[in-house]
Amino acid sequence: MIDTNKVLKVYSGRPGCWCGCRGKYSFASEFTAEGATRRGYAVWPDEVSDRNVRMIVKRLNNNPNTKIEDDIAFLELDNRVYAAYLV
DSSP, X not given: OOOGGGEEEEEEEOTTOOSXXXXXXXXXXXGHHHHHXXXXXXXXXXXXXXXXXXXXXXXXXXXXXOEEETTXXXXXXXXXXXXXXXX
């Protein structure tokens, strides 16, 4: 079970590349400073969404095919990739 309070950011996009070109990252408001440090530049206000974090974590928690590797929980479902990056 993934704890929403321990998720730095989530990703939702098409399979293939997770750089953001095929989807969208949303950061938890609590961890925007850490997110900026990890990626090397600022987290913009439009990238912060606790709602998106909760929705994607719920989807990951509700599916038994969710995998966790290297502090990333992920799932490919309906030609879509969902991921949660843990703190």
